Amino acid sequence: MDSAWEWPTLVEKVKKEEWSAHTVLGKAEGKEGLDVVLRPTTTMKGNKVFLLAGSTVLSPVNGDRRKTRFELKLVVGEVTNATGGEPSERIKWGEVRSPVQQTTLAAHKGKWTECLASGGSGVLMEDGTIVFSLMAINEENGDVCSMIIYSKDNGSTWVFPEGTSHPKCLNPRVTEWEGSLLMIVDCENGQRVYESRDMGTTWTEAIGTLPGVWVNSGSGASQDLSLHVDALITATIEGRKVMLYTQRGHALGETERATALYLWVTDNNRSFSLGPVGMYNAGKEEVASTLLYSDGKLHLLQRRGSGEGSAISLSRLTEELKEIKSVLSTWAQKDVFFSSFSIPTAGLVAVFSNASTSDDTWNDEYLCLNATVRNAVKVKDGFQLTESNSRVIWPVNIPDDKVRHVFLSHNFTVVASATIEEAPSNNTPLLDAVLGDTEPEYFMRLSYTADNKWETMFEGTNTTTTEGSTWEAKKEHQVALMLQGNKASVYIDGESLGEGEVPLTGETPLELFGFCFGACDTVDGDGGDDEKPSPKGIGKKPRVTVTNVFLYNRPLNSTEMTAIKDRIPVPKRAPEPQVKIAPKPVAPALPAVPAPREVPAAPGRTTVGRTANNQHAPAGSLTSAGNEGTARETGDGGANGDAGSAYGRELLSLLLLLGLWGFATA
Numbered sequence: 001m002d003s004a005w006e007w008p009t010l011v012e013k014v015k016k017e018e019w020s021a022h023t024v025l026g027k028a029e030g031k032e033g034l035d036v037v038l039r040p041t042t043t044m045k046g047n048k049v050f051l052l053a054g055s056t057v058l059s060p061v062n063g064d065r066r067k068t069r070f071e072l073k074l075v076v077g078e079v080t081n082a083t084g085g086e087p088s089e090r091i092k093w094g095e096v097r098s099p100v101q102q103t104t105l106a107a108h109k110g111k112w113t114e115c116l117a118s119g120g121s122g123v124l125m126e127d128g129t130i131v132f133s134l135m136a137i138n139e140e141n142g143d144v145c146s147m148i149i150y151s152k153d154n155g156s157t158w159v160f161p162e163g164t165s166h167p168k169c170l171n172p173r174v175t176e177w178e179g180s181l182l183m184i185v186d187c188e189n190g191q192r193v194y195e196s197r198d199m200g201t202t203w204t205e206a207i208g209t210l211p212g213v214w215v216n217s218g219s220g221a222s223q224d225l226s227l228h229v230d231a232l233i234t235a236t237i238e239g240r241k242v243m244l245y246t247q248r249g250h251a252l253g254e255t256e257r258a259t260a261l262y263l264w265v266t267d268n269n270r271s272f273s274l275g276p277v278g279m280y281n282a283g284k285e286e287v288a289s290t291l292l293y294s295d296g297k298l299h300l301l302q303r304r305g306s307g308e309g310s311a312i313s314l315s316r317l318t319e320e321l322k323e324i325k326s327v328l329s330t331w332a333q334k335d336v337f338f339s340s341f342s343i344p345t346a347g348l349v350a351v352f353s354n355a356s357t358s359d360d361t362w363n364d365e366y367l368c369l370n371a372t373v374r375n376a377v378k379v380k381d382g383f384q385l386t387e388s389n390s391r392v393i394w395p396v397n398i399p400d401d402k403v404r405h406v407f408l409s410h411n412f413t414v415v416a417s418a419t420i421e422e423a424p425s426n427n428t429p430l431l432d433a434v435l436g437d438t439e440p441e442y443f444m445r446l447s448y449t450a451d452n453k454w455e456t457m458f459e460g461t462n463t464t465t466t467e468g469s470t471w472e473a474k475k476e477h478q479v480a481l482m483l484q485g486n487k488a489s490v491y492i493d494g495e496s497l498g499e500g501e502v503p504l505t506g507e508t509p510l511e512l513f514g515f516c517f518g519a520c521d522t523v524d525g526d527g528g529d530d531e532k533p534s535p536k537g538i539g540k541k542p543r544v545t546v547t548n549v550f551l552y553n554r555p556l557n558s559t560e561m562t563a564i565k566d567r568i569p570v571p572k573r574a575p576e577p578q579v580k581i582a583p584k585p586v587a588p589a590l591p592a593v594p595a596p597r598e599v600p601a602a603p604g605r606t607t608v609g610r611t612a613n614n615q616h617a618p619a620g621s622l623t624s625a626g627n628e629g630t631a632r633e634t635g636d637g638g639a640n641g642d643a644g645s646a647y648g649r650e651l652l653s654l655l656l657l658l659g660l661w662g663f664a665t666a
Contacts, residue, residue, distance in 0.1 A: 003294040043122030049077040054116035070114040099158040113139035133172035146172035148200040161200035235293040341567040352549040382547030391518035421543035432520040434513040458500025484555040
């Protein structure tokens with residue numbers, strides 16, 4: 001099948017009766033027993049299809065069938081142009097051979113005796129390297145580890161690196177991202193994500209933005225399939241490199257144990273959900289899926305199996321791809337817009353400004369996950385909290401219907417503009433970050449007092465700061481919470497107000513749950529009706545305006561915070577002269593010695609320093625033309641791109657991508 005066919009054409013051709021199965025791998029001549037082929041895995045390079053599978057022979061012994069060792073089989077097919085003949089004639093298959101010999105396995109310290117393909121799709125890296133994920137079995141203890149093999153010479157020779165996952169980790173899915181390999185595996189205690197920067201020689205467990213979205217660290221059980229990633233590919237869409245993946249989660253409004261397969265797009269900075277693309281019963285069906293992006297079209301192949309049989313379905317995700325392109329366009333436009341005000345965009349996850357469709361929702365400008373507003377009044381670029389129980393809640397890392405939209409690891413910065421209209425009767429919370437799965441919860445909190453002081457709280461201990469920590473009524477202040485590893489910090493107008501140490505769980509700090517502006521003490525557990533204000537909250541109602549919230553998945557330095565606060569428009573470039581003279585390269589000026597606790601700016605990004613005195617200079621407005629157009633009612637929010645030869649348009653590879661666990665030939 002040609003992926004360039006329009007869908008009605010493809011359906012019409014598939015329905016024709018001349019379609020039939022074509023055996024690519026089968027029983028070797030002269031062998032006794034039943035030859036079983038498992039987990040076919042494919043990828044393409046140019047006009048060649050590489051098919052890797054596991055194989056074993058079931059031989060009759062004393063009335064029972066016993067298997068031989070698992071072996072890897074590789075066959076390479078050459079795709080030819082259509083001539084009107086049988087579909088099977090489109091690929092000329094070569095001889096079957098093994099890419100990994102027993103001598104190669106023995107060289108790995110004698111640990112691995114058998115290998116099995118992983119199923120799904122292989123990877124064609126940007127430099128032309130062909131990569132397959134596989135599993136190796138340790139004969140001594142039966143442990144299975146995940147690893148890769150790769151070829152840099154079009155499949156003539158294969159390298160079997162030493163690096164592996166932890167023992168008892170199966171079903172690897174591998175993709176390339178920014179020159180590294182990412183591998184997701186299913187382990188005894190749930191999924192794990194590994195990264196290799198040396199082509200599989202070493203694998204390190206990844207801790208960052210995407211592993212948090214993909215891994216349910218709190219379940220601790222392999223049978224818990226929430227957040228489970230099924231398919232994972234890399235693609236270039238609208239000129240932007242992204243990852244596409246399918247992930248399991250519960251369907252909205254379902255009362256039974258119905259599970260949905262969600263489609264996601266991510267740029268490793270933020271993730272957007274396209275909604276469910278499949279439904280199945282988790283207790284009765286086994287499912288597997290794979291994705292293919294080719295010729296500007298996105299396909300999903302699914303296999304469903306139960307005790308009554310199994311079936312394969314192929315669908316073209318036309319509407320989902322349109323939405324992906326729209327979202328990526330919005331991300332690019334927002335990056336350009338904020339950069340025009342000297343605001344750093346490296347690591348920028350979300351922005352809350354003037355996009356809102358109602359008084360109870362604050363829309364994320366990047367469309368990923370909205371915040372919930374209670375008892376607040378919409379104002380330009382934000383909301384005014386006018387009641388003792390007014391608040392804005394953003395549950396960043398809390399899974400919604402077993403699907404996690406955004407994840408921040410142990411490094412983040414949230415920056416906002418806040419204007420306190422008048423002094424409250426009592427100490428009033430302004431900004432909270434809730435961390436950890438502990439009882440009681442760990443808080444990072446910034447409050448303002450009736451005597452115009454700022455107050456910070458770390459781990460439930462109130463520490464009132466005095467020197468240089470007063471607030472002014474009706475003055476816009478910049479407030480920020482930052483987590484860098486296990487160090488929590490609060491900043492006011494770019495200056496550090498206080499620090500606290502975040503407790504460790506094992507060897508890592510507690511994870512962030514979410515943010516809250518305003519009356520966070522009155523938040524109920526299920527997001528329903530507000531609780532009544534506590535007696536200490538009765539008195540003069542607080543009035544504070546919160547605008548222009550920026551969330552980063554990394555620490556910011558003071559220069560970057562100043563750039564966000566000042567929002568200095570970038571001057572437009574003058575027209576290029578007719579004669580261009582290449583300037584002599586000049587080394588950029590570097591700061592002499594960083595200030596205490598100063599965080600370096602993001603690599604590869606230029607930040608704008610503040611002027612000597614700009615207190616009276618008005619900050620640039622963040623309201624763009626069409627800003628309101630980005631507001632959405634719901635903010636829930638191939639692998640080689642659009643380009644490719646005519647041979648790359650083949651959909652033949654897709655039908656081979658899915659591991660069908662086992663098919664046998666007599």
